[in-house]
Amino acid sequence: AGAILEVRDLHVRFRTRRGPVQAVDGVNFSLAAGEILGVVGESGCGKSTLCTSLVRLLPENAEVTGSIRYRGEELLTKSGAEMRELRGREITMVLQNPMTAMDPLFTVGNQLDEVLRHNSSMRGEERRSRALEMLRLVHIPSPVERLRSYPHQMSGGMKQRVLTAMATSLSPGLLLADEPTTALDVTIQEQILRLLADIRGSLGTAIVLVTHDLGVVRRITDRVMIMYAGRAVETGDTEAIFTDPKHPYTRALLASIPRIGHTGRRLTAIDGQIPDLADLPPGCAFAPRCPSAMSGCTTAFPPAFNTGPERTARCWLHEGSPA
Ligand code: SF4
Numbered sequence: 001a002g003a004i005l006e007v008r009d010l011h012v013r014f015r016t017r018r019g020p021v022q023a024v025d026g027v028n029f030s031l032a033a034g035e036i037l038g039v040v041g042e043s044g045c046g047k048s049t050l051c052t053s054l055v056r057l058l059p060e061n062a063e064v065t066g067s068i069r070y071r072g073e074e075l076l077t078k079s080g081a082e083m084r085e086l087r088g089r090e091i092t093m094v095l096q097n098p099m100t101a102m103d104p105l106f107t108v109g110n111q112l113d114e115v116l117r118h119n120s121s122m123r124g125e126e127r128r129s130r131a132l133e134m135l136r137l138v139h140i141p142s143p144v145e146r147l148r149s150y151p152h153q154m155s156g157g158m159k160q161r162v163l164t165a166m167a168t169s170l171s172p173g174l175l176l177a178d179e180p181t182t183a184l185d186v187t188i189q190e191q192i193l194r195l196l197a198d199i200r201g202s203l204g205t206a207i208v209l210v211t212h213d214l215g216v217v218r219r220i221t222d223r224v225m226i227m228y229a230g231r232a233v234e235t236g237d238t239e240a241i242f243t244d245p246k247h248p249y250t251r252a253l254l255a256s257i258p259r260i261g262h263t264g265r266r267l268t269a270i271d272g273q274i275p276d277l278a279d280l281p282p283g284c285a286f287a288p289r290c291p292s293a294m295s296g297c298t299t300a301f302p303p304a305f306n307t308g309p310e311r312t313a314r315c316w317l318h319e320g321s322p323a
Pocket residue numbers: 247248249284285286287288290291292293294297302314315316317
């Protein structure tokens with residue numbers, strides 16, 4: 001099969017009035033077709049920047065280096081037109097806020113038709129049946145009537161499902177979902193997530209799911225990348241990481257999940273502040289909050305040590321494991 005997406009040594013730096021901000025710092029990962037990768041960490045750790053860089057939608061003041069290969073092709077050297085084409089059909093996104101992502105002036109049917117029309121050679125009848133098929137796939141009741149609805153006639157959860165239908169109607173190879181459920185209430189969150197898992201199952205779409213909700217990550221992802229201060233501090237198989245976290249930051253995240261009740265799966269605070277990306281401490285950026293910090297930790301940033309089969313952790317505790 002091979003990887004559908006291969007990211008190597010990715011760096012994203014923003015030029016700002018306060019000086020350079022290193023938002024993504026040497027990230028490596030690959031994703032197989034149909035695989036779901038969870039990207040996890042507190043706000044401000046570079047998750048959204050990473051996601052946005054993959055589709056080349058970062059603002060002008062961003063400098064991106066490294067390599068992003070999609071189906072073997074380098075994305076960082078593609079033209080704007082080539083990227084638009086890819087974003088229309090191959091690599092699509094579902095974002096946090098469904099309220100602003102639909103055009104209020106057009107019906108669901110118009111908007112789905114527009115996606116299909118711009119990006120495929122389907123004829124009118126085919127587009128209509130594909131639109132209905134997609135609405136059924138995302139569990140929209142009465143899809144025929146729904147085609148005539150305007151965004152304001154739908155709830156937030158319904159809109160997010162329609163947006164998911166739009167994003168996946170051309171069977172993309174890769175779906176980037178950045179906190180797709182954060183703005184929705186808990187029961188709707190559950191439906192959207194089950195939907196993402198279904199889509200992977202029925203369309204074979206690989207998914208990068210950015211979230212700070214660890215409960216969600218454990219239920220639907222295959223692999224996880226834990227980010228801290230723009231770096232991938234731990235990567236590996238989801239179940240292996242949840243049962244045996246190797247990085248002190250991952251341990252702190254897992255310890256912060258409330259153990260009782262179904263409502264509070266959201267992260268609660270970990271002691272200490274996330275570091276300022278414009279002013280990172282030397283060495284390991286987690287050192288000021290790390291209960292296991294040693295004297296050498298503030299001198300040099302740890303490389304990615306292998307901590308198990310296809311697992312890495314960037315932490316000096318694992319020095320001696322092959323880097
Ligand atoms: Fe803690 Fe040191 Fe590991 Fe950083 S490198 S997480 S400070 S033990």
